[in-house]
Amino acid sequence: xxNSSKSSFIIKSLVCQxxxxxxxxxxxxxxxxxxYTCKHCGREVTENPTGNIELLTHKxxxxxxxxxxxxxxxxxxxxx
Ligand SMILES: [Zn+2]
Numbered sequence: 001x002x003n004s005s006k007s008s009f010i011i012k013s014l015v016c017q018x019x020x021x022x023x024x025x026x027x028x029x030x031x032x033x034x035x036y037t038c039k040h041c042g043r044e045v046t047e048n049p050t051g052n053i054e055l056l057t058h059k060x061x062x063x064x065x066x067x068x069x070x071x072x073x074x075x076x077x078x079x080x
Contacts, residue, residue: 012040021045029064030071 021043023036035046035056044056
């Protein structure tokens with residue numbers, strides 16, 4: 001990572017610290033759970049089953065993959 005891109009990342013993080021993250025939806029897991037990425041700093045979060053926002057770690061992403069898979073299969077069964 002070059003120095004200039006590193007400093008622009010810091011500036012973007014400062015923007016988020018000041019005005020808050022600007023999340024855009026990147027993936028739908030279920031009707032109630034989505035994954036979001038911050039437009040400014042790239043921070044990834046998701047809703048958990050209790051409706052709270054938590055950091056999208058590798059482990060959480062794996063759980064979401066399983067939930068999405070299950071949800072999709074369940075929907076397909078209903079459609080049939
Ligand atoms: Zn951010």
